[in-house]
Amino acid sequence: KNTEEIILQIKKTNHIIDNNPDGFLIVDGNWRITRVNKMFEDAVGQCCDKIIGQNFLHFFINNTGPHSALATLEQAMQNQKPVHFEWYYPPRQIWFEVNGYTSGDDLVLTFRNISEQKATADQIRQSERRLHAVIQSTPDTFFLIGPDRRLISFNERACRGVKRLFNRDLQAGDDIRTYIFDDNDARVCAQAFEKALQGERVQIEREVRTNGQTNWYWMTYFPVHDIDGQLLGVALNSTNINNLKFFEAEILRVNARFQLVAQATQDAIYDWNIELDEIRWYGAFYNMFGYPEQAVGASLEWWANRLHPDDQTRVLASLYNALDHQHAHWLMEYRFRCGDNSYKLVYERGYILYTGTGAPTRMIGALQDMQQLKEHESKITAQNEQLRAIAFAQSHEVRRPLANILGLLKCLNQAELSPENQEIVAMLEQTSTELDTVIRKIIDKTAET
Known part of the structure; x- marks a missing residue:
């Protein structure tokens, strides 16, 4: 009965050892390996038959080289005290956490794979x-x-x-x-x-x-x-952010100066961010075209939709051509719809900026109201016509009595006059001829203009 109990106890112990999730190994007092479990076999990649009976110290040295843990193991056997250390097994590239316990003349070692923890x-x-x-x-x-x-x-x-x-x-x-x-x-x-x-x-x-x-x-x-x-x-x-604060203050000063310039000029100034398609209008734009500020859009489409139908294709084609060919300046005259649906003739001048790769990024320009200029030109033309008519009429009125004088002087030249009177008549004739030449030039100039 005692034998059966011992055998049963041995089986239980073997079952526990074989199913231990850690590697298990026993060496005797002569450092001979007497027992290993399946987990240790799998860990070191060798079967039980090749491990049992080997000298553990030789096995340890052959696979790891000199290691301070060897002295620790020898000291544990001598002092009969538990030990704990880490062991790297190069053939399988595995790190083990090793715990050693003495049992009489034997040393029991457990090996836990800690490679993942080490990694x-x-x-x-x-x-x-x-x-x-x-x-x-x-x-x-x-x-x-x-x-x-x-x-x-x-x-x-x-x-x-x-x-x-x-x-x-x-x-x-x-x-x-x-x-x-x-x-x-x-x-x-x-x-x-x-x-x-x-x-x-x-x-x-x-x-x-x-x-x-x-x-x-x-x-x-x-x-x-x-x-x-x-x-x-x-x-x-x-x-x-001292530099950022400095630049913010500088930007505010520049914007303030820009606003003053925009208010001082009679032109409608704009700043078009081409990448974001955002247009900001400044200066006289709102008064020039009669739009309330909230009714003005910030996109190129809003501006394009207010071009005169007869000008729209021509203007947009010219603008896109300037952008495609990286022109620095764009000049154009066209008609733009006002807030009351009437049209004004404007002259636009734009300066275009590009990135290092040649992509258009920004356009700054101004719209000049040409309506008043055209009206002034018409008034000047009408006044010139009036002056031309007056000059032509007056020159003829002046030349008619002068022609009579020249005729009388010619008659006097045919009469017998004293030398003194002949000299006077000659002077009058020369002066009249010069005056006639001036009047003829005025008539010719009037006809040319």
Whole structure:
């Protein structure tokens, strides 16, 4: 009966060993392998017959080379104490977590495949190194802040910024609330931090005045989670936007000057963003054509639909030809429909900008009201006609008595006159002839015009 119980116990033990998810191996006091399970056979890629009876130390050395774990195993056998270490098996490229337990003169070893964990750990370390490199190389100031508002990590730019603004050395564990400038700054930053803790991405513009200087920062707070989704803290990225503020102010000044110029001129100025097909009208456009501002469209189609039907095809063909052939200037005269459905004759001058690849990107120009100019030309033409008629009539009226004078002088030349009178008559005849020549030139010039 005792024998049967022992046999049953051995079977149970063997069943447990063979079905253990970890590799299992027993060596005796002479380092001979006496027992392995199927999991160990599969792990090392050798069958039981080739493993049993081998010297474990030789097996270990032949497959892994010198290893500090050998000394650990020998010490475990001598001191009868449990051991724990990691072992890499090159033939199968497998990492094992090895646990050793002494049992009398025997040493029981379990082998757990941890290759995936090692690979994951390597990936995490590589990711951490890449993240560290990115954080350090970014031109922005970066902080990682724990939920307790204490610094976890930061980049070198953050260290320099804190040193410059607060004359302090930044340390992990510092309370981020230490680095504030006033109560309003503390309130705004605290609100942004709390929202980030709740999962929001918060962006604020912050003005910092120190040592008589004003600096502008664009600050972004966003939550950071681990791979399990647990909140690690809040990342704070701060970008200096002094240059952006300068350019914004400069743009406002340029726009103000542009608006003044647009108001001063009598032409209708426009700015057409060709890529977005957006047209902005300035200056006298609304008064020139009688459109309320809300009735004016911002697309090329709105403008094209108000061209005179007899001009539309010609004008659009000319415009597209200029864009296709990268012309810098476009000039065109056409009729444009006003708000009261009448048409005005306009003269348009446009300057076209292109990208580096030759694509049209922007067109700036002006529309000049030619209606008044044409009316002025008509008035001038009519006045010229009147002057021509007057000049022609007056020249004939003046020449008629002059012709009589010339006739009388010719008669006097035929009479007997004293030398003195002959000289006077000759002078009168010469003067009259010169006057007649001038009058004839006036008549000829009037006929030409």
